[in-house]
Amino acid sequence: MTDRNRILVIGIGNDFRSDDAVGLYVVRKIEEMGLEGVTIIKGINDGTSMIELWAGVSNVFVIDCVSSGDNPGKVYRFDAFRNKIPEDRFPSYSSHAFNITDTIALARNIDRLPGSLIIYGIEGENFDTGDRLSDAVKESAGKAVIRLAGEIERIICSKCTD
């Protein structure tokens, strides 16, 4: 990973499962901003791939949809480097695949967490087949984009003045 790619932004989701695509929606908006030194990953197929992707990267953001029964559009932000991911928000749902919670637990156990790992979760409403976000989710996604872009710009600026 070169210095140009010191910030990694990973969006997770399925474009064809309505609100599940909100992570992808957010990272596409970040990509459109063309921020220098930011690498965008749109979708991963297996959680363990993330561990290899973030090897050597100092700042990693992961954006995913959440289904915890809370109000649609609610935005969560977790510092996964410092804290354990709340499993009630990101439960381990698969008997075989590694989701974010599993991947972070595995990375922690083999000392492969990046220097900073921030998870954005956005509560979804509709997970049926479809390619549109619900209104509440789309509105929150827009706010999450602004908040995330602000975080990224602060990292870029702090690096510039180093």
Add this chain to the structure above:
Amino acid sequence: MNNRVIKVDYLARVEGEGQLLVKIKNDAVTDVKFSIIEPPRFFEAFLRGRHFTEAPDITARICGICPVAYQMSSCHAMESICGVKVDGALRELRRLLYCGEWIESHALHVFMLHAPDFLGYEDSIQMAKDHPDLVKNALKLKKIGNEIMILLGGREIHPINPKVGGFYKVPTKKQLQGLVEPLKWALDFAIESVKIMAGLEFPELERDYEFVSLRHPDEYPLCEGDIVSNKGIDIELSKFFDYFEEQHVPHSTSLHAVVKDRDDYLTGPMARYANNYDKLTPKAKKAAEDAGLPKVVLNPFKSIIVRAVEMVFACEEALRVVDEYKMPDKAYVEVKSKAGVGFGCSEAPRGICFHRYEIDDGGIIKDARILAPTSQNQKAIEKDLRQFVENHLDLSHEKMTWQCEQAIRNYDPCISCSCHFLNLQIERE
């Protein structure tokens, strides 16, 4: 007197959802059901009415772990109907792509899904605390498989580059050479893995299997070959349904497959290895010999060692293809549709993936039949479980349940593929 019910509702570390129920009454196993509860997938129906060139992209979606198997089987079937033979560098690239899938799939299963059983951990996350280097190396090996998939397939899962007749785009020699150093490391680690896996403790179980696999005169099989068994079958693909049949059982959404007038059979690494030991690459054969692995392995728990040997093969074969590669002038052979019936069969990481298609003179698919390896292995899994439980009635309920799950994982079952799952119950009355 031993009466009990062993039941697992959702088996972990397998792809898809399945259940298992074992009933024991008066020290006798009265019932074993490996139930697949994944909903039917209807892919064969999706294919009807589609153009024959769409088959590799549609069938790839059957599986996230072994999409190349579906792509290769469907491509070969279509090419056989249309009278086209894909040869030379394009054929070699197909083998390389398949090696990538084997490395990725075997590394995931051997280290992340199956090894925790033998080492006494709930999962690989727990295992990683005590064996961090093993897990780091496993992830690195898996990533090298992914890199081959990305380079040749366009992305690591559900590749978009293969097509009937070859590829949309082929790599340059220089691009392939970027794989050499990672593959050399992968080969060394795969050889080390055979030693590690051979040093595990294995529950006792041996069965007189009918091993069914592909066999090719010149190579360890991946994309092509005749169908053979250690009990006398040696047939062209077109004769498949003369020798094999599928049967519906009420407890599974996947059809069981049997050898006609005989019984269950096993497909996958143990079958390939037993039927093709002489075709293993030199380092793979040496790794097997050094580990004291016999030419035919009858204990299904030792399939983990055979998979490791096949990882050695896949790395060695991938290096050979890269070394000998000369970029072809054209990325594909032109394929014109022709009415007919054709067959394709390739060796998915977990066994033979058989396809039959009928297309009309406009290239429209009229009929499709796909047999996934896990559906073919269901009956062998049930028989393994029955014999294992009968031979180990003295085990505690907890240990029996654990080892029954482990016995199922011997097959690296890809349950969602097979539906055309797992929930384990052992009942001791």
